[in-house]
Structures are given as C-alpha cells and as structure tokens.
Amino acid sequence: MNNTAKRGWLWLAMITTTLIAVTVIAIPTFTIMPFKAQSATGVEWSYHLRRWSPLVTVLAALMFIALALKLWRGARWYGRAAMFVLFVPLAAVTWFARQNHFEWMFNPLPNAAYAAISETKFVADNEMVMTVALNDEVAAYPVRQMAYHHVVNDVVGGKPITATY
C-alpha cells in the first residue's frame, strides 16, 4: 500500500472512531428525553449504551490519540487543525459519559437536612407533603421540593427508604 493510501485509511479510522463515540452518547441522550414517548426497546438500548459509554469513549479517545500520533508527522497545517477539530467532540462525549445530566437539571440531595415542625416556616399549611411513619419516627417531604429533586434517600425508624415523586 502506498503511503497516501495508508494515510487515507488512518484518517478514515480516526473519523469513524469519533463518530462511534458521539453516536454512543447521542442515542441515549435523545431517546430518554423529557416530553417524548419512549418505547421499551429505546429504553433498553439507552441503558446498554449508557452503561458501556464510559468505557467506549475512553477507548475511542485512546485510539484517536494513537492514530493522531501516527499521522502528526507529515501532516500539513490544515491536517493538524482538523485533528483538533475532530478531537473536541470526542473529548466532550468522553467527559459527558461520566456525567449524570439529569442531576444537572435536578440537583440531588446527598445530604438531606430536616427541620422540626416548630422551625418549619418554609411550607404553608395548604401545601402537600409526602409522609412516612416507621417505628415511631415520622418524616415529611414537601411535594414542591420533591417535584424538583424527585429522589430522596433517607433512613426512617431505622429503615432505609427512598422517597420518590
């Protein structure tokens, strides 16, 4: 194989690597979007892609770097610039694969704090609360807060529970 053809194949491999990594992230991100109907298959694919995307994106990034090193010498200035332009989305999806973007939209409450009723000025009498009573301990989760956080992990009466809304 002559050198030009070989370089062509390496470029194709680099572009394909980037496309695979971007697709692995794009499919679940667009499939499980709010205000959209989901199919069972769509959710299943999203699960598998989300599960493997941290590994797939890192392998893709390493592959990309290896290919770029091979191509760097002998590349013209615009070839080198193209490598950077291609690497930007790849780096972005590699980072995104390690993020839970639903928790950007709705901050979790890893250290939920509680108030006694006498100090509770932040809930009006006519506002709704979700309540649970276990082994003589009683906790209330105001619906307005739950409609934002959606999930609160707690221990009530010695029992670990998850309040969801």
Next chain:
Amino acid sequence: MWESQVDGRKLTFHLAGINNQNFIMRDEETGSWWQQVSGEALHGPLKGKRLTQVYNDEISFAVFKREHPQGRVLRPDEKVQAKYEAANWEEEYAKFPVVTPMKADDKIAPRTLMAGIVVNGKAMAYPVNDLQKQRLILDNVGGQPIFVVMSDDDKSVRAFESTVDGRKLELLVQAEAKPLQLVDAETATTWDFSGAAVSGALAGKQLTRIQVLKDYWFDWKIYHPDTAVYALGAR
C-alpha cells in the same frame, strides 16, 4: 415510597432518565435502572426485581402537623430553592402536554388527577374532582369493602378498609365537623381522618389503611391497564 434494600443490600438511588413521563432511577451500587412508579428494575444486574413499597401518605402540611407534631420535615436546598415549583405548580403542570399514547376512545382527559388504589389485585381510580364533591366514597374493590375520603382541606385523600373485626361499617360524614370526622351508623362510633376511632363503641380501634397514589390518568393507566374508574353516582 420504597424500601431501599433489595435482598439485604442497601441501594442508593439517583434520577437517571425518563420513560414515558415517569422517571427512571439508577442505583449507585449495581447501576440497574428502575421505574419510579412501579419500583421494578427494568435493566441491569437486578432486572426483574421489585422494590418493596412503604406505605406513605400525601396530605396537606396542616393535616401532618395535627397528626404528627413530633415529625421532621425535609429542608429546602438553598442552592436550588429558586428552581422549586411555584405554589400554584399543580395548575401549571395541568397545562403540560401528554406525549404517551392514549386510546382514541378514552373519554377521560389524560391529565385528570386520580386517587388510585389496588386491593386484592384490582385497580380502581377515583377522580379527585369527584372526591372533592362527594367527600366520602363507599365502595367494594376486589371483594373488600373500602372507603375513600377527602379531608376538609380538599387536598388530602386516604383510603381504608371499611371492616373492623369482620364487621362492615356504614359510614357517613359528620355534619359540620372540622376537622373532618366520620360516623358509622350502626355502632355510633366517630372516626377521624387518620382512621382512628375517637369515641363510641369501637373507640381505640384503628382502620386498616390502603395505599393511595395520586396520579394523572394517563400515567395510572399505563401501569394499571385493567383499572376501573369510579363514576360519580354510578354505584
């Protein structure tokens, strides 16, 4: 509300996605995906497992304070407080579009708010609007006499088995009572909204509660496809 333990292992849940307008949770420990409304693991190492439901109420803060003066209340997270729903969030949500498929012959509006119960495997949905009008609905679901009651705040709903020691109660709303009270005609016992007999022949008894899920019709129907719907005056 769910027990966080599955087969003796404590799981920590996170919001992780959306499936037909009901959210998906992911547990940190195994990475499995769970459907919030059903507590079922959809995918991952725990696929097919179900979380154990913990009885919970959805009541107004006034009722909570009255019943549990020793209770504790989740504090708002000050960093994100501005993003919490406005006090009128229920009206705002009612305007959101419904994107899940509905049958064309379904006469009930998708965002009709329902108080849903399941007794002996039979699902029944009571329109919250009807409960506000009628206050007390006596019914029989899955062979069990039950009642559903709306508190005088027009928001808090509870459901109970209407049998005590094998005897069926014929309940009425106590006129003018605030907070709401129920009386059963036969034993002249007075019951409060928590299901406790406060005076009369059965004083000291506690009625068995039935879990109520307040949910939009479209969502209730997805997870309870065989549900019946209570129609006002149709009993």
